[in-house]
Amino acid sequence: MHENRKIIEQLLSGTGVRVNGPEPWDIQVRDGRFFGRVLKDGSLGLGESYMDGWWDCLQIDELICRLLKGNLEAKIRGNLRTLLFYLSARIFNLQSPRRAPIIAWRHYDLGNDLFFSFLDPYDQYSCGYFQGTDDLAEAQRKKLDIICRKIDLQPDDHVLDIGCGWGGFARYAAERYGCTVTAVNISEEQIRFAQESCKNLPVNVRQEDYRQIRGSFDKIVSVGMFEHVGKKNYRAFMKVAHRCLKEGGIFLLHTIGGNVSRVNRDPWINRYIFPNGMLPSIAQIAKAAEDRFVVEDIHNLAPHYEKTLLAWNDRFQKAWANLTDRYDGAFKRMWEYYLLSCAGAFRARHIQVWQIVMTKPGAVQPPCRLA
Numbered sequence: 001m002h003e004n005r006k007i008i009e010q011l012l013s014g015t016g017v018r019v020n021g022p023e024p025w026d027i028q029v030r031d032g033r034f035f036g037r038v039l040k041d042g043s044l045g046l047g048e049s050y051m052d053g054w055w056d057c058l059q060i061d062e063l064i065c066r067l068l069k070g071n072l073e074a075k076i077r078g079n080l081r082t083l084l085f086y087l088s089a090r091i092f093n094l095q096s097p098r099r100a101p102i103i104a105w106r107h108y109d110l111g112n113d114l115f116f117s118f119l120d121p122y123d124q125y126s127c128g129y130f131q132g133t134d135d136l137a138e139a140q141r142k143k144l145d146i147i148c149r150k151i152d153l154q155p156d157d158h159v160l161d162i163g164c165g166w167g168g169f170a171r172y173a174a175e176r177y178g179c180t181v182t183a184v185n186i187s188e189e190q191i192r193f194a195q196e197s198c199k200n201l202p203v204n205v206r207q208e209d210y211r212q213i214r215g216s217f218d219k220i221v222s223v224g225m226f227e228h229v230g231k232k233n234y235r236a237f238m239k240v241a242h243r244c245l246k247e248g249g250i251f252l253l254h255t256i257g258g259n260v261s262r263v264n265r266d267p268w269i270n271r272y273i274f275p276n277g278m279l280p281s282i283a284q285i286a287k288a289a290e291d292r293f294v295v296e297d298i299h300n301l302a303p304h305y306e307k308t309l310l311a312w313n314d315r316f317q318k319a320w321a322n323l324t325d326r327y328d329g330a331f332k333r334m335w336e337y338y339l340l341s342c343a344g345a346f347r348a349r350h351i352q353v354w355q356i357v358m359t360k361p362g363a364v365q366p367p368c369r370l371a
Helices: 002-012 033-050 061-067 081-091 103-107 111-116 136-150 168-177 189-197 231-245 267-272 282-289 304-321 329-347
Strands: 159-164 178-186 203-207 217-223 247-260 294-299 352-361
Touching: 033 329, 061 136, 061 304, 061 329, 081 111, 136 168, 136 178, 136 352, 159 168, 159 231, 168 178, 168 203, 178 189, 189 203, 203 247, 217 231, 231 247, 231 282, 247 282, 247 304, 267 329, 282 352, 304 329, 304 352, 329 352
Parallel strands: 159 178, 159 217, 178 203, 217 247
Antiparallel strands: 247 352, 294 352
8 A cells, every 4th residue: 555655645746746745736545545546546436436436636627737737647557447338339339329318317317406506597518608797697698699699690591409318509599589499309308308499489409319300401500419410420410401401500519529530438428427438529520511511710618627626516516405315425426536537638628518510612701690
């Protein structure tokens, strides 16, 4: 155990993080088994040992930021489980039509009480836009507004929303612009809420895998769904969007992405938060869109996602007392670790979030109004 601690302390030496140190981002170890577990399991062991109460930290977001900037994960040799996940992601289609509902069952159907405890009034579970504001609700409204302006939304448009969440964008677009929206999703909990929320609006919410979508639409929007598509299906997704977009139409893709092309995701996030998730790179998105779309604009909102996640965690902590009848202490540690570690990853510029505006070849360039 003592030897394992020395190794961890040596690895941490270049990050400014200390074991049981005085800074708020220092790791306070409660169980000596922590050191061996992290050396054995890397980021998976780090997250699991936090869930088990083996260590604490006042600023997990800054801790993770420093670990990522120090490239610590690469210095700890991956274990067999991580290797097997990498190989399975490369060989098998983990996001096939049969497997696609797994993410709905294990994440989005956890309970609306949980998500609505920390989300804004439009129930946006994606990056806000904190331009000129520190308020989460206003930031999310601004995000919805810039999406509508980027696609040049008009009252007579028929919009396709691929992966509509709880229907917040569909509701906003129909209320503010008077357009018609077809929204598709595979999460039963989200669909039920979206249908009720939009029942008096020109919004049709359907339970449908994106591969089943048929129809022709003036505009297409997909916000926070492409992370669940998977490398083996990127081209199929773009084929659907191309087939469904009218000539002269506009397609906006809003997705978290990575700096490097990969076929897997952080093993802790994959196991506990987003099973079978995969963050695309710009190269992978471009390859999937090649000869189908013209990329008109790319807008990186990554710093805004750090603020979004910190706001979510603050609201989650304040709401926790009302959630304890359904969720235990281990779940609380898992959820706060998820929100704060992701905030740290964005702060380190380890991951990004892009809004990408695309058109079919030959279309007039959209105005992409941001002013």
